[in-house]
Amino acid sequence: MHLLDVDDLTTDELTAVLDRAAEIKADPEAYQDTLDQQTLGMIFEKPSTRTRVSFETGMTQLGGHALFLGPDDIHLGHGEPVKDTARALARYVDFVMARVFDHADVEELAEYSEVPVINALTDDAHPCQTLADLLTIREKFDGFDVDVAWVGDGNNVCQSFVLGAAMTDIDLTVATPEGYGVSEDVLYRAAAVGEAPETTHDPEAAVADADVVYTDVFVSMGQEDRRHEKLDDFDGFQITTDFLGDRTLMHCLPAHRGEEVTDDVIESDNAVVWDQAENRLHAQKGLLAWLAENQTA
Numbered sequence: 302m303h304l305l306d307v308d309d310l311t312t313d314e315l316t317a318v319l320d321r322a323a324e325i326k327a328d329p330e331a332y333q334d335t336l337d338q339q340t341l342g343m344i345f346e347k348p349s350t351r352t353r354v355s356f357e358t359g360m361t362q363l364g365g366h367a368l369f370l371g372p373d374d375i376h377l378g379h380g381e382p383v384k385d386t387a388r389a390l391a392r393y394v395d396f397v398m399a400r401v402f403d404h405a406d407v408e409e410l411a412e413y414s415e416v417p418v419i420n421a422l423t424d425d426a427h428p429c430q431t432l433a434d435l436l437t438i439r440e441k442f443d444g445f446d447v448d449v450a451w452v453g454d455g456n457n458v459c460q461s462f463v464l465g466a467a468m469t470d471i472d473l474t475v476a477t478p479e480g481y482g483v484s485e486d487v488l489y490r491a492a493a494v495g496e497a498p499e500t501t502h503d504p505e506a507a508v509a510d511a512d513v514v515y516t517d518v519f520v521s522m523g524q525e526d527r528r529h530e531k532l533d534d535f536d537g538f539q540i541t542t543d544f545l546g547d548r549t550l551m552h553c554l555p556a557h558r559g560e561e562v563t564d565d566v567i568e569s570d571n572a573v574v575w576d577q578a579e580n581r582l583h584a585q586k587g588l589l590a591w592l593a594e595n596q597t598a
Contacts, residue, residue, distance in 0.1 A: 302595055303411040303418045304588065305404075306426040307464040308494050314591075315435075315468050322436055322580075322587025329362060335590050336365030342394040343421075344370045344377060344410075346401040351554065352421050352429070355581040356398055363586055368394065377406070387413035396589065399423075417592045425484075427458045430553050431465040432584035437577045438471070438513070441549065445469040449551075450511035452476045452504045453538055453561055454531075455483040458517045458553050463487055467495030474499045476507035478534045504538050508548065515551040516540050516561050532560065540566055549573055 303309060310318065325332045341360045343353065353369065360367040370377075377386050387410045390397055397418045399407050404425035411418040421429050438447060449466065451459050455477045463483055466473040475483055475498045482500060491497040501507050508514055519535040520528045540550065540562040550562070550572040558564045567574065 302592060304428055305407050305411055305418070305420045307428045307431050307461050307468065308490055312468050312494065318432065318587050318591045319436055319439065321591050322432070322584045325586045325590065326583040332363060332590060334364040336360060336363040336593060339365040339395040339593065340393070341365065341367045341396045341398055341589070342370055342390050343367055344375065344397065344399040344401065346372055346377070347422065349400055351578055351581050352400055355585055356421065359582050359586040359589060363589060383409040384413040391415040396592065417596060419588065423457065425457055426461045428461045429581065429585055430458055431461040432588060433577055433580040434462055434551065435465050435469060436580045436584045437551070437573055441573060442512070445471050447512045448472045448510050449513040449515055450474045450476060450507040451515045452507055452540060453516040453535065454481050454519055456517060456521055459483060460487045462515065463491050463498055464494065466498065467491035470495060474501065474507045474511070476501050476504040478502060478538065481534065508544070511548055513549045513551055514540060514545055517553055518557050519561050520557065535561070539563065542566055542569070545571060547571070551577060554578055
């Protein structure tokens with residue numbers, strides 16, 4: 302079993318992962334030996350604060366070990382084919398986590414790995430963030446009977462959240478500038494597992510009935526050369542105090558304060574961004590524990 306995107310899980314499996322995450326969060330000591338003597342190999346092409354610390358800490362708290370493999374530590378894609386890295390790593394570790402640029406790389410890792418592969422971010426998807434988002438929404442709203450507006454770029458975080466929202470019956474509207482929408486493939490997959498979101502280019506209309514406003518950076522890692530172009534394209538999509546109103550703010554972090562969101566909004570009581578960040582730890586522990594029980598890779 303691999304997790305390359307949220308819809309690799311069935312709806313029941315997604316619920317089971319979130320349930321396990323909530324159980325571990327409530328009573329961490331009961332699960333402190335769950336992954337005793339097990340190792341997670343962590344492949345990083347992109348740097349990260351939350352991804353590395355949450356996975357490494359999570360493995361430690363579950364009784365296991367995490368091994369950081371940066372771009373200068375292994376030959377992923379340079380020096381040997383991705384499939385050879387996958388086959389070798391699977392002989393050493395119990396799980397592989399990969400945070401890379403090209404989604405095809407995690408697909409190839411999964412194809413040739415005999416242990417579960419977890420997508421910890423690609424340019425197309427970020428399922429681990431969505432698990433944390435769903436856990437946060439379930440905690441804050443006592444379930445998924447909530448209206449969410451995504452305002453910003455239809456990027457990897459958005460695309461995985463679209464699938465997670467469809468699988469949990471969250472009422473989602475996605476507002477993006479023209480040319481920055483969610484891919485047709487993701488919308489098709491969302492419709493297959495639930496209901497595809499409403500889409501619009503009008504951010505004000507998107508938040509009209511929303512309980513939650515979710516945004517992410519307008520300029521993602523690797524897009525710095527397009528900063529001025531993208532900031533112009535996203536004019537009118539910034540989350541300000543007046544725009545947010547009394548709604549809840551979600552953001553996967555890191556935030557570019559003053560671009561997609563103002564500093565006072567991030568610092569306000571409406572923001573649950575630190576709960577989201579903490580829940581990366583709990584959601585991933587739930588996922589790792591569930592995968593250990595259901596290994597069929």
